[in-house]
Amino acid sequence: MSLHHQVALTFLKNIGPVLAKSMVSRFGNAEEVFKKSKDALTQARGVGTKRLELTDFTEALKRAEQELKFIEQNKVDVLFYADANYPRKLKNCHDSPLLLYSKGNANLNAQRIISIVGTRNATEYGRNLCKLLIEELQEYNVLIVSGLALGIDTAAHRDSIRLNVPTVGVLGHGYDKMYPSQNRSLAEKMLEHGGLLTEYPSGTIPNRENFPQRNRIVAGMADATVVVEAGLKGGALITAEIANTYNRDVFAFPGRLGDDYSEGCNFLIRNNKAALLTCVADLAYSMGWEKNSDIKGAPEQLLLPIDLSAEERSVYEIIQQHKAPLAIDDLSIKANMPMSQLAMTLLDMELQGFIRSLPGKTYLVS
Numbered sequence: 001m002s003l004h005h006q007v008a009l010t011f012l013k014n015i016g017p018v019l020a021k022s023m024v025s026r027f028g029n030a031e032e033v034f035k036k037s038k039d040a041l042t043q044a045r046g047v048g049t050k051r052l053e054l055t056d057f058t059e060a061l062k063r064a065e066q067e068l069k070f071i072e073q074n075k076v077d078v079l080f081y082a083d084a085n086y087p088r089k090l091k092n093c094h095d096s097p098l099l100l101y102s103k104g105n106a107n108l109n110a111q112r113i114i115s116i117v118g119t120r121n122a123t124e125y126g127r128n129l130c131k132l133l134i135e136e137l138q139e140y141n142v143l144i145v146s147g148l149a150l151g152i153d154t155a156a157h158r159d160s161i162r163l164n165v166p167t168v169g170v171l172g173h174g175y176d177k178m179y180p181s182q183n184r185s186l187a188e189k190m191l192e193h194g195g196l197l198t199e200y201p202s203g204t205i206p207n208r209e210n211f212p213q214r215n216r217i218v219a220g221m222a223d224a225t226v227v228v229e230a231g232l233k234g235g236a237l238i239t240a241e242i243a244n245t246y247n248r249d250v251f252a253f254p255g256r257l258g259d260d261y262s263e264g265c266n267f268l269i270r271n272n273k274a275a276l277l278t279c280v281a282d283l284a285y286s287m288g289w290e291k292n293s294d295i296k297g298a299p300e301q302l303l304l305p306i307d308l309s310a311e312e313r314s315v316y317e318i319i320q321q322h323k324a325p326l327a328i329d330d331l332s333i334k335a336n337m338p339m340s341q342l343a344m345t346l347l348d349m350e351l352q353g354f355i356r357s358l359p360g361k362t363y364l365v366s
Helices: 003-009 017-027 030-035 049-053 057-073 124-140 152-162 181-190 210-220 235-245 260-270 280-287 292-297 310-321 328-335 339-351
Strands: 077-080 099-104 113-117 143-146 167-170 194-198 224-227 249-252 355-358 362-365
Touching: 003 017, 003 030, 003 057, 003 077, 003 099, 017 030, 113 124, 113 152, 113 210, 113 235, 124 152, 124 280, 143 152, 152 167, 152 181, 167 181, 167 210, 181 194, 210 235, 224 235, 224 260, 224 280, 235 249, 235 260, 249 260, 249 280, 310 328, 310 339, 310 362, 328 339, 328 362, 339 355
Parallel strands: 113 143, 113 224, 143 167, 167 194, 224 249
Antiparallel strands: 077 099, 099 194, 355 362
């Protein structure tokens, strides 16, 4: 497909990622969208005549041509939402960016991804929690995602680099800027230990409204979001709320009562918007994760419990052979079993203690 037209889609004023995807889905690819008349484009779901009247397709193509030069000069990778290397977890979010600009060597489809967020005014307590968290996560082969802001974000990225844990920073501006400027050298190091990601083209300045948009990428890329330290207002709680709307797990470290930058974490826990986190073992248990050392050292256990029916044995074997938690949708396909029948089978097996269910309707052998 034409990269020129893919980039140009992002420059169509009044057409956000949801409507742009609707048009691509209706007409097959980005180039076809630009070939259609405005009347024809209204066949795409949600695309109205008035919106298209205010949209300049020619200008979008010109702006995209300029951006392609910047991309080539600065060795930026472009990830269109239909590409195989676009972050799969993010792709499942309805409002995910149409296109991402990527730099670095990170695997954006790593099996385990954790987002770490928190206040820009991190205290020693928060920084120590962040350090301990990443030291323990080192055993679980994870990718750490954060927003490269001052405070907890910076601590997460720095500790990840120190411990050789890959880390990705999601920016709220284009690659011709760096905000905050104090993190320029950190960002350069991250290109060798992970990378940088943004949906914004060159020339985009770090406006305030960009950062809540940025936060949906931080939340959407990850299996779970951890709030280390946060006040009642700010980006960390926005990210946690977005993660909840995406049906992703959210965890928060508790703080001392009365501390300004613990109030946000305590609020999330008190209102069941985040699970209480006291150590990585809490997170690992909830996610069904094993340490690298456990995976390598544990002998293969292929013997099946004798008390299972033939149908249950088949399901058990599929779950057992799959190292990561297996989603019920995937399990239905692999077992060639209707969803209603599979749900009852899984419930019986769970009640017998052979398997356990995890958040997101995923399953592991007990």
